[in-house]
Amino acid sequence: xxxxxxxxxxxxxxxxxAASAAAPNIQMFGLTSDQRxxxxxxxxxxxxxxxxxxxxxxxxxRIVGIDFRPATGELYGLGDAGGVYxxxxxxxxxxxxxxxxxxxxxxxxxxxxxxxxxxxxxVSNTGQNLRVNVDTGATIVDLPLVYTTTATxxxxxxxxxxxxxxxxxxxxxxxxxxxxxxxxxxxxxxGNLNAVGKLRQDTSADAGFDIYTQIRNGETTGNxxxxxxxxxxxxxxxxxxxxxxxxxxxxxxxxxxQVIDVAAPTNP
Numbered sequence: 001x002x003x004x005x006x007x008x009x010x011x012x013x014x015x016x017x018a019a020s021a022a023a024p025n026i027q028m029f030g031l032t033s034d035q036r037x038x039x040x041x042x043x044x045x046x047x048x049x050x051x052x053x054x055x056x057x058x059x060x061x062r063i064v065g066i067d068f069r070p071a072t073g074e075l076y077g078l079g080d081a082g083g084v085y086x087x088x089x090x091x092x093x094x095x096x097x098x099x100x101x102x103x104x105x106x107x108x109x110x111x112x113x114x115x116x117x118x119x120x121x122x123v124s125n126t127g128q129n130l131r132v133n134v135d136t137g138a139t140i141v142d143l144p145l146v147y148t149t150t151a152t153x154x155x156x157x158x159x160x161x162x163x164x165x166x167x168x169x170x171x172x173x174x175x176x177x178x179x180x181x182x183x184x185x186x187x188x189x190x191g192n193l194n195a196v197g198k199l200r201q202d203t204s205a206d207a208g209f210d211i212y213t214q215i216r217n218g219e220t221t222g223n224x225x226x227x228x229x230x231x232x233x234x235x236x237x238x239x240x241x242x243x244x245x246x247x248x249x250x251x252x253x254x255x256x257x258q259v260i261d262v263a264a265p266t267n268p
Contacts, residue, residue, distance in 0.1 A: 021222060024212070024214060029089060030228065030257070030263075031262075035062055035063065038050050064080050064111075065208070066262075068265050076097070108124065110158075110174060120132040125177075127145040147195075156227065157173070161223065162213040173196070182242070210225075210264045228261065234253075
């Protein structure tokens with residue numbers, strides 16, 4: 001039996017296949033520090049274009065993280081005052097969906113949907129660890145992120161196997177920008193962090209992380225990690241080896257885009 005939160009054989013097989021294969025060229029969306037939504041292909045980051053400036057926030061002053069919801073294929077954003085928004089990928093208009101019942105703590109946040117239970121995971125650089133029903137805003141406070149002491153550098157989070165099948169196992173990976181490494185959060189609700197390996201890049205906290213799941217004929221054939229890291233003041237896209245944590249540069253963004261998070265589309 002696969003222990004909840006740890007990679008099962010099917011997950012490891014998909015990650016191993018991904019680690020040995022070139023990441024596919026896909027369209028992704030990015031969030032910039034000046035609150036623009038951008039779109040780009042992973043092999044042509046310099047051709048990234050602005051979708052629009054995010055509009056329609058209620059009480060919140062900015063979006064701090066984005067992710068696609070596997071159950072619906074829609075793009076969601078988290079506001080700095082706890083609002084959960086649907087984001088229009090054609091014009092960046094935000095529509096308030098719900099609001100967290102717990103205040104956010106931190107200055108850098110990682111957000112990702114758990115594809116097996118359709119809950120929005122939120123982690124922060126203070127060790128905050130939340131899961132949210134985005135339809136109602138109901139928020140569960142899980143145990144803080146920890147190594148042997150509280151983890152204070154987590155700025156990104158991503159689940160594997162984004163296929164919207166509740167019977168498929170999933171693993172939660174985090175990006176720690178203090179220690180410049182990829183970790184597995186297992187069990188996710190307990191907040192325990194286990195190092196996978198170093199990025200081999202020195203990034204600031206302006207970083208984001210997501211995993212693209214490749215599905216063929218209804219079966220997951222690979223999980224590919226992508227991260228936007230700010231290195232020497234410049235936003236760059238990296239492919240992340242989920243077995244070693246190593247980051248390989250995929251491309252740089254034009255200087256007009258200071259990208260702080262990325263999201264890979266899913267198919268419900």
